[in-house]
Amino acid sequence: MAALIAAKxxxxxxxxxxxxxxxxxxxxxxxxxxxxxxxxxxxxxRFHTEITTRYFYSESDRKDVLVWSVYVDAAGNPPIKNTPAVIYYIKRNNGAVINTINGMKAGSPSKPLT
Known part of the structure; x- marks a missing residue:
């Protein structure tokens, strides 16, 4: 019994x-x-944000997969927004970017998404 518990x-x-x-x-x-x-x-x-793992739905896999959430800042992203320029969800098993959340338009300083 102890061996079974240890194995679990x-x-x-x-x-x-x-x-x-x-x-x-x-x-x-x-x-x-x-x-x-x-x-x-x-x-x-900002706010001591760190890269974390979480489960995120992958449309190509049609299921939740383990990803790294990576928060990226960029030139022109106003600090008053208190949000990153973009968040990438990167599949942990192979490094594929499976989703992106944009906080600002790329190449458009100070223009948040509307």
Missing amino acids: IAFLVHPRHTGISSEQAERIALRQAEMDGYEDAKLWT
């Missing part, structure tokens, strides 16, 4: 998800932001 605990504690690291997700997001036209893209760290 080991299964729950052992990291089952492998894939890209948070540092790799950062690089992917910053490269994607540059390709999307955001100038001077950098990680958005």
Whole structure:
């Protein structure tokens, strides 16, 4: 019985998800932001925001998948908005960008989305 409990605990504690690291997700997001036209893209760290994992619905997989949420700031994003220029949801198992939330138009300083 103790061996069964130990096996269950080991299964729950052992990291089952492998894939890209948070540092790799950062690089992917910053490269994607540059390709999307955001100038001077950098990680958005206001309010001690950090890269986190979460589940997000993938239309191509038709299910929730584990992603890195990467918050990116860019030139022209007014601090008064208190929101990043763009958020990228990057699939943890292969690094694919599965969704984007835009806080401002790329290449359009100080013009929030309407």
